[in-house]
């Protein structure tokens with residue numbers, strides 16, 4: 001029996017949130033294709049909690065590919081392992097989360113599996129005629145592009161935060177498929193990872209992002225930004241010049257030349273809203289702008305705007321959120 005396969009990216013022994021989004025989108029795709037959803041979990045060993053999470057989000061079967069050579073993750077080996085699995089099981093469709101690794105594995109997998117690649121789609125592909133139509137964001141958020149394929153095999157990557165993950169519990173069923181990476185799959189090997197970002201919530205996966213720019217005047221003023229982010233359970237981000245002058249680390253820089261994000265809520269404090277900044281954040285579902293210049297371009301794309309001095313507005317906003325949370329704690 002065929003199925004739509006979802007690659008279950010695992011970090012620190014847990015399924016990444018974009019995988020739950022991919023499973024949710026895959027279910028919608030599977031419904032129009034008349035197929036079940038399967039998940040593929042690769043590594044040295046797969047924790048039970050991973051398997052049960054995948055079943056909880058609608059995987060009717062979880063296929064494990066176990067090999068010591070699959071840890072740490074090497075993109076080429078993962079692509080070949082997934083292609084091997086698709087071939088062995090006769091699968092035509094797969095969804096990968098559009099994470100750093102998902103983005104790197106998908107094109108290699110598309111080549112290995114001789115499939116069309118629908119990259120960065122924002123919802124499940126829709127049936128059209130004898131093929132599939134998919135929607136994606138193009139030209140740094142300036143356009144929406146529809147792509148169509150009639151190719152018999154399709155690999156899709158789902159843009160993070162495009163789909164709200166929803167549970168659809170299935171009884172856990174697992175199977176093992178054997179695959180041993182060859183030397184050519186392991187040409188490049190990660191030899192160690194030194195974490196520089198200490199954020200609790202990774203920026204690309206965060207549902208809420210609190211971001212600040214040059215309007216904050218200096219790095220010593222970021223305490224209030226971090227406090228607002230803490231109260232909201234948000235990740236922090238910044239504009240490019242702020243990272244360029246070293247007020248904030250480079251991994252927080254969002255925009256055309258930085259990280260592209262689409263959280264549910266993006267709060268921009270003291271950021272003018274230059275086109276290059278908007279290129280990385282304009283697909284956020286809700287944008288709140290705090291700026292003391294009513295003519296700041298950011299207000300044109302804002303869902304909510306506060307014209308005011310960030311040094312007054314941000315602490316008051318944080319206090320109001322704290323009060324609200326206390327009142328609604330039970």
Ligand SMILES: Cc1cc2nc3c(=O)[nH]c(=O)nc-3n(C[C@H](O)[C@H](O)[C@H](O)COP(=O)(O)OP(=O)(O)OC[C@H]3O[C@@H](n4cnc5c(N)ncnc54)[C@H](O)[C@@H]3O)c2cc1C
Pocket residue numbers: 212213214215216238239240241242253254255256257258269270271272273274275276277280290291292293296308309310311
């Ligand atoms: C090729 C290229 C690529 C680029 N890529 C990126 C990118 O990826 N990301 C990016 O961010 N930029 C990028 N830029 C830079 C971009 O053009 C802007 O210069 C930059 O985004 C401006 O940053 P900013 O909004 O923090 O600063 P400014 O433009 O200086 O804006 C500061 C804002 O703070 C407001 N403000 C001042 N004081 C207060 C206060 N007390 N309270 C509230 N508001 C206040 C001001 O009204 C102003 O709107 C790129 C530029 C180029 C040429």
